[in-house]
Amino acid sequence: MHAESSPTSRELLELVFQVAGRLREGFTRTAAELDLPPTQAQALASLEGSARMRDLAEVLACDASNVTGIVDGLERRGLVTRQPDPADRRVKHLVLTEEGERRRAALLAESARSADEVFDLPERDRLALRDLLKSLVPADWHASCDPRQ
Amino acid sequence: MHAESSPTSRELLELVFQVAGRLREGFTRTAAELDLPPTQAQALASLEGSARMRDLAEVLACDASNVTGIVDGLERRGLVTRQPDPADRRVKHLVLTEEGERRRAALLAESARSADEVFDLPERDRLALRDLLKSLVPADWHASCDPRQ
DNA sequence: TATTGTTATACTCTATAACTATA
DNA sequence: TATAGTTATAGAGTATAACAATA
Numbered sequence: 001m002h003a004e005s006s007p008t009s010r011e012l013l014e015l016v017f018q019v020a021g022r023l024r025e026g027f028t029r030t031a032a033e034l035d036l037p038p039t040q041a042q043a044l045a046s047l048e049g050s051a052r053m054r055d056l057a058e059v060l061a062c063d064a065s066n067v068t069g070i071v072d073g074l075e076r077r078g079l080v081t082r083q084p085d086p087a088d089r090r091v092k093h094l095v096l097t098e099e100g101e102r103r104r105a106a107l108l109a110e111s112a113r114s115a116d117e118v119f120d121l122p123e124r125d126r127l128a129l130r131d132l133l134k135s136l137v138p139a140d141w142h143a144s145c146d147p148r149q
Numbered sequence: 150m151h152a153e154s155s156p157t158s159r160e161l162l163e164l165v166f167q168v169a170g171r172l173r174e175g176f177t178r179t180a181a182e183l184d185l186p187p188t189q190a191q192a193l194a195s196l197e198g199s200a201r202m203r204d205l206a207e208v209l210a211c212d213a214s215n216v217t218g219i220v221d222g223l224e225r226r227g228l229v230t231r232q233p234d235p236a237d238r239r240v241k242h243l244v245l246t247e248e249g250e251r252r253r254a255a256l257l258a259e260s261a262r263s264a265d266e267v268f269d270l271p272e273r274d275r276l277a278l279r280d281l282l283k284s285l286v287p288a289d290w291h292a293s294c295d296p297r298q
Numbered sequence: 299t300a301t302t303g304t305t306a307t308a309c310t311c312t313a314t315a316a317c318t319a320t321a
Numbered sequence: 322t323a324t325a326g327t328t329a330t331a332g333a334g335t336a337t338a339a340c341a342a343t344a
Contacts, residue, residue, distance in 0.1 A: 006272045007279040009264035013172050015282035020169035021292035022285070023162050039311070053326060063313060068327055090320045090325040115158035118285055123155040125281060130156040132278045133164035136171070136267055143170035188334070202303060212336060217304055219334095239302040239343050 019118065026114035034107055039066075040073045044104050045111070047080065050093045061143050079103055168267065175263035183256055188215075189222045193253050194260070196229065199242045210292050228252055 031041035039060070046059045053071065057064040071094060074080040079100035085091035096104060119126060180190030188209070195208045202220065206213040220243060223229040228249035234240035245253060268275060 004276055007275050009261055009268045012268050012275065012279060012282070013264045015279065015286070016165065016169050016172060018286045018290060018292070019282055020165050022290065023165060025293065037310075054324090062311085064326070065314080065328080066312065069311095088321070088325085090318095092326070112158055115162045119158045119161050121281070121284065125284075126156050126161065127153055128277060129281045130161060130164065132270070132274060132281070133161070133168055135270065135274075137164070137167045141167060141171065143167065143174075186333075203301090211334085213303070214305080214337080215335065237302085237344070241303070 022118050023115060026118065027111050030107065030110045030114050033110070034103055035077070036103075036107070037073065039070050040077075041107055043067075043070050044074060044079060044100070045107055047094060047096055047100075047104065050083070050095050052085075052091050052093060053082075054091075056094065074100070171267050172264060175267065176260050179256065179259045179263050182259070183252055184226070185252075185256070186222065188219050189226075190256055192216075192219050193223060193228060193245075193249070194256055196243055196245055196249075196253065199232070199244050201234075201240050201242060202231075203240075205243065223249070 027041070028038050031038050034041070036044065043056060043060060046056065051059075053067050054064060056071070057067045060067070060070075071080060071082065075082065078097055080094050080096055082092040083095050085093055119129075121129065176190070177187050180187050183190070185193065192205060192209060195205065200208075202216050203213060205220070206216045209216070209219070220229065220231065223243075224231065227246055230244050230246060231241040232244050234242055268278075270278065
């Protein structure tokens with residue numbers, strides 16, 4: 001037998017899913033600790049300054065019809081408000097409340113801490129990992145949400 | 150400015166999710182081409198020889214109550230049969246039909262081809278990637294299904 | 299008592315389609 | 322006509338709880 005055989009794509013796939021699973025669990029746990037369902041947490045994390053509903057749908061890579069419910073949840077929790085656009089009355093801008101800003105900061109800080117636990121590597125390895133992963137996704141790639149896609 | 154700064158855990162997290170997303174899309178597309186919903190495809194891929202319903206729940210990392218429906222689907226498609234265990238009449242063994250074996254072989258072949266497209270790297274890099282990813286998951290880690298964790 | 303598989307039920311996240319109000 | 326957001330609805334995929342049959 002030889003020392004190291006080239007890993008199969010299936011082995012690499014399983015490892016990627018395991019790492020992604022650990023990261024997802026960490027994020028979901030962090031969100032739950034802040035009383036946020038995962039999708040609301042993802043939306044909150046992405047909100048900076050003022051965004052239109054439409055932009056949020058783009059960022060979340062999901063259909064616009066879902067955004068209504070997600071934002072309803074954030075509004076019910078007092079984290080975000082819908083502000084009319086003075087120039088185009090169809091458009092609504094999402095603006096974080098003070099509590100929304102606090103919650104978002106806590107979410108970002110804690111989820112970063114959680115990801116740090118997973119990526120507990122020396123700088124040399126972090127660089128190598130980043131370069132390898134970068135080479136696996138086209139520059140313009142972005143996920144679609146529909147799991148059936 | 151310096152040449153390379155250490156990537157943040159957030160950057161690495163996003164890259165892992167992008168790669169996982171590409172892989173998931175590839176698998177889902179392959180499954181759809183073979184007329185299989187993703188979960189049935191995942192179950193079919195894992196079936197080799199004879200497995201109990203219970204084992205399948207373990208492999209899929211989901212509650213046993215879900216397995217009934219998944220196996221119902223595979224049975225409806227004529228890919229698997231439930232065989233009683235002669236020694237323990239509570240237990241049912243899942244046995245692939247001939248068509249089930251064919252479909253599974255096609256699924257494995259095509260999903261491997263699809264993953265190869267993502268992991269299009271020289272052997273040196275595949276080895277490096279495997280070692281890095283391996284260091285990120287505890288040996289005994291395995292995903293939980295509930296997205297609420 | 300404990301375990302295997304099933305059923306009933308509910309929740310989350312996604313989609314499509316039809317609608318409104320604007321542009 | 323086209324776009325922003327909403328509503329209604331449906332379909333996956335998950336869970337928990339209660340159950341029957343069996344160990």
